[in-house]
Amino acid sequence: MIYTVTFNPAIDYVVHMEELKLNMVNRCNSEAVYFGGKGINVSTVLKNLGIESVALGFIAGFTGKAIEDGLQRAGIRTDFITLHNGISRINVKIKSGKETEINGRGPEVEEEELKLLFEKLNYIQDGDVLVLAGNIPSTLPSDVYESxxxxxxEKKIEVVVDATGNLLKNVLKYHPFLIKPNKQELGEIFHTALNTIEDIITYAKKLQELGARNVLISMAGDGAVLITETGQEFTIGVAKGTVKNSVGAGDSMVAGFLASYLKEKDYEKALKMGTAAGSATAFSEGLATLEAVEQLLKTI
Structure with missing residues (x-):
């Protein structure tokens, strides 16, 4: 089984308007609601690709209940911890030619509530996959991923980490199966500018030297790079299409990669599937669907 953890789930409220005018009443042309957070995005795309997972994390208040109900209606298994205080966040995403985002803060997680998550994770079995994705609330210990x-x-599980900065760097000593920083995040880890594919490969390998087994670097419109634990190096371009949505493309890449690799154990095919899933999300208003991914696979 695949388990995803989202520490700070959200309702994404997306509105489209011709122009955002400050200090005035604005009316949107259309609106949509999505249930998000990086781990939840991974679970959603996995479900769309026919792969079951369990979404773990914390929810609170009426918004948390809406997130849980929405995911269950979509056929996604959940096992959230309901917090006693606060509400799960609402992120407002305004699309008016340019994208403007207002992200909520989210509820505080108490120490006893965090312990409940560790108790749930203790039931993970050998052979399972754990995906830790996204930043953590400021109220949680900075080493929670490490913990x-x-x-x-002691369990034989595969851990995938999609995080930034020290949150990612500090877990490398535990040899995660896969990490997926993007090009900018890779440069920030090493405080350097990455100008060429060679630069990216060089610093991806440094992450391997620090302990990562497989390193997947997404490069937005420039494709992706994969450095494998078997010593293989793959680069891939992107599918052709019009970018409509920047939210969840990286999470979709992780889901596509896992869906393919767990089935075929082929890194090159997994990279292609991950790229198609990431592009399918970028080219749509929501997250990647199986139909969209299969169409894009033919073009990569």
């Missing part, structure tokens, strides 16, 4: 992975070291 989670350390608590599961």
């Amino acid at each position: 989670i992975i350390a608590s599961l070291q």
